[in-house]
Amino acid sequence: MTTEVSVKPAKGRLGILTPGLGAVATTFIAGTIAIRKGIGKPIGSYSQMGTIRLGKRTENRNPLVKDFISLANLDDVVFGGWDIYEDSVYDAAVNANVLDSKLLDQLKDELSAIKPMSAVFDKHYVKKLDGKHVKTAATKMELAEAVMEDIRQFKEANDCERIVMVWCGSTEIYIRESEVHSSVEKLEQGLRENHVDIPPSMIYAYAAIKMGIPYANGAPNLSCDTAALVELAKQHNTPIAGKDFKTGQTLMKTILAPGLKARSLGISGWFSTNILGNRDGEVLDDPDNFKSKEVSKLGVLEQILEPEKHPDLYKDLYHKVRINYYPPHGDNKEGWDNIDIFGWLNYPMQIKIDFLCRDSILAAPIVLDLAIFLDLASRAGLSGIQEWLSFYWKSPQIAEGLYPQHDIFKQFEKLKNTLRHLGGEQLITHLGLDYYEQ
Numbered sequence: 001m002t003t004e005v006s007v008k009p010a011k012g013r014l015g016i017l018t019p020g021l022g023a024v025a026t027t028f029i030a031g032t033i034a035i036r037k038g039i040g041k042p043i044g045s046y047s048q049m050g051t052i053r054l055g056k057r058t059e060n061r062n063p064l065v066k067d068f069i070s071l072a073n074l075d076d077v078v079f080g081g082w083d084i085y086e087d088s089v090y091d092a093a094v095n096a097n098v099l100d101s102k103l104l105d106q107l108k109d110e111l112s113a114i115k116p117m118s119a120v121f122d123k124h125y126v127k128k129l130d131g132k133h134v135k136t137a138a139t140k141m142e143l144a145e146a147v148m149e150d151i152r153q154f155k156e157a158n159d160c161e162r163i164v165m166v167w168c169g170s171t172e173i174y175i176r177e178s179e180v181h182s183s184v185e186k187l188e189q190g191l192r193e194n195h196v197d198i199p200p201s202m203i204y205a206y207a208a209i210k211m212g213i214p215y216a217n218g219a220p221n222l223s224c225d226t227a228a229l230v231e232l233a234k235q236h237n238t239p240i241a242g243k244d245f246k247t248g249q250t251l252m253k254t255i256l257a258p259g260l261k262a263r264s265l266g267i268s269g270w271f272s273t274n275i276l277g278n279r280d281g282e283v284l285d286d287p288d289n290f291k292s293k294e295v296s297k298l299g300v301l302e303q304i305l306e307p308e309k310h311p312d313l314y315k316d317l318y319h320k321v322r323i324n325y326y327p328p329h330g331d332n333k334e335g336w337d338n339i340d341i342f343g344w345l346n347y348p349m350q351i352k353i354d355f356l357c358r359d360s361i362l363a364a365p366i367v368l369d370l371a372i373f374l375d376l377a378s379r380a381g382l383s384g385i386q387e388w389l390s391f392y393w394k395s396p397q398i399a400e401g402l403y404p405q406h407d408i409f410k411q412f413e414k415l416k417n418t419l420r421h422l423g424g425e426q427l428i429t430h431l432g433l434d435y436y437e438q
C-alpha cells in the first residue's frame, strides 16, 4: 500500500549553517564547491551518487535518488557558520590540512568570502580550546536570541528560502540528561538562569529548532538529544537528528558485526584503538570530552549482537575503545581493531583491521547528505527525531523507550524505504514470497 505524501518542491536557495568551521565543515564546504565546479565527484554521498530500486525487480527502475525525489540542488546551496576563531573558510581549510593546497587555491575566492559569525562558546565545555571570536551576553537565553538574529541576517543577506543547521563544532564534555533538559519550560528557565548543564551546542540547537530550522548533531554530546528539544521540535514542526557522524571505526564495526552475527560466529573480544592528530584528536585528549565519545562508540556492538538473546556467542564479549592524540598523523586517522572470534566447537580465530582512513573525507559527504535529507524531511512535513537517518550516526537518537538500530544494512533499508514512502512508491522488504516481488 502506498500513501501520497505531499513534499513541497525544493525551490530557491538552501543555506547550510554549521556551528564549527574546522576540519569537517571546511572539507564539506570546499568539497561541495569543487563538485559544483566539476573538479571533483561527491564520492561517499548517497544523496548525490546513490540509486534507489523502485517496484519489482523485473521492472528495472533504478533512478538516482536525486532524480527520483525533489532534493536541493548543489547549485542552490549557500554556506555559513560560526567559529571561535576568525579564520575564513579558506584559512581554516588550509590550517586543517585535509585538502591539498592546489585544490584549495582554485576555490580561494569563494572560500575566503565565507567568514565565521562569532560563536557561542564557553571553555568550561571544551577545555583545550581558547578562541576570542565569541559572543558575550548576560544569559544563555540572550545568546540563543543572538544566534537567531545571526540566522535571520544570514537568510536575508543570502536570499535563502530555507536553512538547515549541522553541528560540526568540537565535542563537548560529557553531560548526563537531567531535570533541566526534561521539558521546554525547564530548558527555557535554565537558559534564563545560565544553568551549567546547558552547553553551547544546546543553545544553537534551541535557536535553530525554535525557528523551525532542521538541526543535526555531528558530535557525541547531548545537544538536541533531550526531551525538551524533542518537544520543541514537535511544537515547531522541525526535523532533528543525531548524534556523532558514523565515519571510520564505527562504520567498520556496524558493517562487520551484523555479518558475523548472521553467521552465528561468536565474539569474545573487540579492542579498538585510534590514533589521530587533528584538533578533534586534541580535544578528545581531555578525559571529560573523551567520555562523550566513548559512550557514543560503545553502544554499537551491544545492540547489534544482543548478548542476552545469544549468550553462547556474545555474553563474555570484552569491548574496549581508545582514542590517542598523535599529532604526526594529522587528520589521517589510523583505526586498529583486534577482534577475537570463535567458530565451530569454540575454536578461536582473529580478525585484524588497520583502517588508514581520512576522518574529514569520510565525514564531509555525511554532512551534505544530512543537510539535504533534513531539508527534504522539512518540506515533507516530518518533525521530531528522524530515525530513518540513523544510517549516518554512531549513536542514533531515538524516541524514548525504543532502542537504536545500529546494523548498517537495516539502517540503509529504512533510509531507502522512507524515500520510497515520500516518493509515493511501494516499500521493499526483500521478504516477499513471490519470486518476482523480492
Ligand SMILES: NC(=O)c1ccc[n+]([C@@H]2O[C@H](COP(=O)([O-])OP(=O)(O)OC[C@H]3O[C@@H](n4cnc5c(N)ncnc54)[C@H](O)[C@@H]3O)[C@@H](O)[C@H]2O)c1
Binding pocket: 019, 020, 021, 022, 023, 024, 025, 082, 083, 084, 085, 096, 119, 120, 121, 122, 126, 129, 131, 167, 168, 169, 170, 171, 172, 200, 201, 218, 219, 220, 244, 245, 246, 247, 248, 278, 279, 280, 359, 360, 362, 363
Ligand atoms: N571527522 C570525523 O570523522 C568525525 C566523526 C564523528 C564526529 N566528528 C565530530 O565532528 C566535530 C568536528 O570535527 P572536526 O574534525 O571538524 O574538528 P575540528 O576541531 O577541526 O573543528 C571543530 C571546530 O569547532 C569550533 N568550535 C568549538 N566549539 C565551538 C562553538 N561552541 N561554536 C562554534 N565553533 C566551535 C572549533 O574552534 C573548531 O574550529 C567534532 O565534534 C568531532 O568529534 C567528527
